Amino acid sequence: MVAAAAGVSRATVSRVVNASPRVTESVVAAVNDAIARLNYVPNRAARSLASRRTQVIALVVPETTAKLFSDPFFASVIQGIAMALADTDFTLNMLISSETRSEKTRRYLLGGNVDGAIVVSHHSGDHSYAQLGQSLPIVFGGRPLLASESGSYFVDVDNAAGAAVATEHLASRGSRHIATIAGPQDMPPGLDRLAGWRHALALRGLDDSLWEVGDFTPESGAEAMRRLLARGRPIDGLFAANDQMAAGAYSVIHEHGLSIPGDIRVAGFDNNYFGSTAVPALTTIDQPSAELGAKMAEVLVKLIERQSVERVTLMSTRLVERASTAP
Amino acid sequence: MVAAAAGVSRATVSRVVNASPRVTESVVAAVNDAIARLNYVPNRAARSLASRRTQVIALVVPETTAKLFSDPFFASVIQGIAMALADTDFTLNMLISSETRSEKTRRYLLGGNVDGAIVVSHHSGDHSYAQLGQSLPIVFGGRPLLASESGSYFVDVDNAAGAAVATEHLASRGSRHIATIAGPQDMPPGLDRLAGWRHALALRGLDDSLWEVGDFTPESGAEAMRRLLARGRPIDGLFAANDQMAAGAYSVIHEHGLSIPGDIRVAGFDNNYFGSTAVPALTTIDQPSAELGAKMAEVLVKLIERQSVERVTLMSTRLVERASTAP
DNA sequence: GTGAAAGCGCTAACAG
């Protein structure tokens, strides 16, 4: 180790690099100076081999969700993770784990190649990696679908609260027959946003039977809207569980010669450009996606460093009012 | 190394793991069996320390492009990289490198922490990391802006050809006064798409003075369209250098009481949902984004393994015809 | 507070 040419031993240099408290100040300065001068960069491999810590965090992305990236929300979450980690000594290792290789992923994770993992999936309820949580620090994006897996650490957005806010907003603007296009009922966001809609209607004493299920795609939103209108009952408000489905619903509403917000006020959830570029611009619920990712990274790092952390972190949402719910 | 309990030496196990050709078949079988039985996973750190190869590839993302992820094109490129790498033993390490830390990134890359790097940026012409190419295998996404940096390896989409195809398509549908909203003229895609538009018009002997520059955002597209219309000259065709700007132009065209494609046929570039969700749906040029990423990974891996590769790889585009250019 | 010595788990010559 050349830096030892700073007049000290390799061990001391190591201490300085690792910010050990028990090193004389003058020595620290001398070593740091030498490090800068020699352009020294510690070798990660050697370091982890000796310390038995890898400084690597895995980002597990179930491949069935190859579309993951095409969803701006997740892209943003991942960005948040990357940004948060950039301030630490941890490195991000993306694992696209297809179903056929999930066993391989599992072994890789347990093989001492990473210090912890972040699991992000469209099927965020899928905590099938939850069991690993006992052998390796893991943080999930999204609450588990099953209560039985509630032992895991996770960061989630408060879906129910957000949905309730959007619904109440529609009501406050005057809508009385508020329908919803819910997400898949086997995914927590699908369930929770429907529950939030119900909750808000209950508080107002409004009817909560006007709901159809979609799969978060624009097409499914259009179909669901078609089914809702086919019921022949009055509808003057719509809460779509995401902006994509709201966009799909838009086209059907227009097809039927109805206007937004004139005949039907519409609110979505996610705040992405499906909503912002729609005409009229869509009122929606904004999720702090990058912050969510950053929080996941933060929780994981604490977990790895054995600091105490909450098992559950819920991030709050924000209503973004736009033309689609004008009074 | 427990697997040595398969009756052979550590060295032999190593050979089997690394698929060395000179090992007796029966021995290979025995070792593999033991590996499976003992659930053995090689330690990456030890491996790279000994072999002096890290099996890590850096994905460098200049942070000035924090919006990088919000662009579906790049998200898809990154996905392609990740997918391609999943089939190899290489691991992806994302580096969000802010300007202030670019020196740190540089040192990290040269510090023996990675075997190679992929640089992806909005300012794809920025090959400021190009110099590193001499000490470390590097592949860039997008051609360099300066010819002087042409020594680097890069994978790019054939922007000029795509733009020409879109423009010729407008002409073939009957447009004779074809304008363009170009991208920034300090970015290769901005330059090349403008050049492609010019080229196509030249072949037809059409006027090529109708152009304005935008910055790839919808807002800039709207402003550019406003300026184009303000010229007071006839326009019956528009090629926007990306779908976002085309979307921006849409609103201005409609504001002016003009119809698409009735009065003006419009074509974009990128094929993302700005175009597919626009009304009428936008004819555009599709880029094989995921394949582009995959190709970058492939080229880099070959470079690392000292196989021969082309310095330049151009991927071809595809015209996606939609309502905005109906005859 | 600092140095010396002993590995971390694996690969890479070099002999056999």
Place this chain on the structure above:
DNA sequence: CTGTTAGCGCTTTCAC
């Protein structure tokens, strides 16, 4: 073809 012998560059007891 396979075993032996050395390290890879760093952290970490354990003395001093």
